[in-house]
Amino acid sequence: MTDLPRVLSGIRVIDCSIAMAGPFAAQRLGDLGADVIKVEPTRGEWQRFASAGGAQGNAVNVSFLSLNRNKRSLAVDLKAEAGQRVVRELVATADVFLQNYRPGVAARLGLDYETLREVNPSLVYVSMSGYGEDGPYRDRPGQDLLLQAMSGAMLSAGRAGEPPSPAGQFLADAVTASTAFEAVLAALLHRERTGEGQLVTVNMLDALTTLQMQELSVYTVGHVPQERGSQPNAHVYIRAPYGVFATADGYIALGFADLETLGAVIGEPSFAGLDPEVEGWSHRDELYEKTAAALSTRTSAEWLDALLDAGIWAGPVYGYADLVDDPQIVHNGTFVEYEHPTEGTVKTPGFPYRFSRTPARIDRAAPLVGEHTSEILGELGYGGGDVATLLADGVLAETRLDAVGTGGRT
Template identity: 35%
Template structure:
């Protein structure tokens, strides 16, 4: 078996998270990704308080399966080397601030002259035009400005960011889709194209399906924490052993199933809760009834009881529980050997292919690790030396 993108040549000028995450997805599927860093390195190498072998763990988490070089794009030799690599690439991905690639001679317009088949993916914070185009963008800023924080949190907390870099991740996944879509188009036309995506646009897109709700009502969904404005119950409840369990009943059928699992059949016909509208109108009473019931048994006991009836629920698991789960250990964790960082585990690509499986074959590169093999002897032969 071979990987799906074996032979695809990707020139990666991205840094921090959203771009490197996208190119890592391509690399996992077999693309030969050359990560190009400035001489001082991707800022993510020094981001965060935890490092392994001198590199930040955030950098190590999203740069596997790539070869790495350093180029000073402000020097003539660096620009020349970058253009030579671009001439032989299938895909180029960059997330510089707008205007930088034009300054250094790496704009799409210039590179398509020497490589008409090039797919050029440009990721920005706010797009290439408008008053915000050149302002710096990080995940939390985009979450704030896109409206995501307005639907995350509680009335007491106020707007909150998500517990993970949602805007970075969403943008990376959409960018990967865009690159693969352009590759499919190139199969028909023989020509590359530019793929543009901003973190702001990707984050606003992720508000789906609340867009139609807002258009129809003019209302912003309220801050409700673990609750849902249109579903009751949709909340977490404390168990006897002070754990949390997430409960959702999307319709009356699943309300009845939940009541059976709780041993509280009387709630099925209680006029306050018997229908969806009744439960919405009596939200606090419903939550109070369920909170009292869930407090009578441990999480393990409720897990068994609710599983038996087919209720929609989930224990709120701790990270040690998640990362020691047998499925996670067997399918999603991969141990890498790094020349400086030693051994560490990463989360494997979750896509499962029957004929072209993803692979993790290389640890993230050290700074400039492949300068000799890629840059020595001319960039024209660099793509023939890939080992992914």
């Protein structure tokens, strides 16, 4: 069994990503047989040394182990010209290049798409970000909890009147990884057919929004409000303060704050001198309570301005009404509209990735039952009489557009 080829055997992937979403996507490619080369600093990626839920490894910690199997490691200094040259030479042999650098970093390193396409015109270049390659939120931290909060999903769980309910896993990271993985496969298929490489962009906000295809369509198409009932429908592994906090007029999400910096912003002197990786674990309840008490005194907008200015990871908690009209969502074109023969204009989440050469689009509305039965069977060589017989026998069903609203199903 071990000698059997895998579907991506012969494909080489250069993985210049960190944290979870990028490495997870690259790992999936490796699991399917791709030769994944992880490019990391000479000191090693930071996640090798970061504890996961407080779990400490002997030499390599749990987070890194869980996201980087089926890879080879190239430790290189990308700040050095010679190091950049090595990676560009490697790119010349590659099929896929994946990065989730902060905006502007890839270009500064000479590893942006326009540079690398000159090295390898057939390269599939995947750029991952938190909110989009550009737009009003391009420089915000793309951290999982903040994206969950903004996606509207938190207000689809828990009790009415209680704090919003985050997922018990790194949902935004996982969904973005799956989206990037899917996009790579599609771009490789296009290259197989045409020889063309292309730029593929994936962002966490669109990935998590489009994941809620049914829920958001209930709101945007069905016009059913997002209301929680009186009963709950809900990380213990992250240091405090990490979660959703009530403000004077709503909620905000807060994650991975330096305790001393946070204390200075919210006016809590007891946070001075605390080690986030020590007291952040041992005094989680106390830290949460003090943070919650302070944040309840001002509005969400006031706190977000103050926290973001201080470099603290914070973001708004949205419901669907906020999400649909958000300027970044509008800028991204996250939602699409199309006309349906029975439902009229349909507004729904669109595509979580962008292809520079093969853009996604809607060519067909959601089909009616058997709308294309005759068309498909015709492509298979069935004659009209054969189709009619199968329809009459109940083997097939068909809805004719010219008979919609008049009992046109056969």
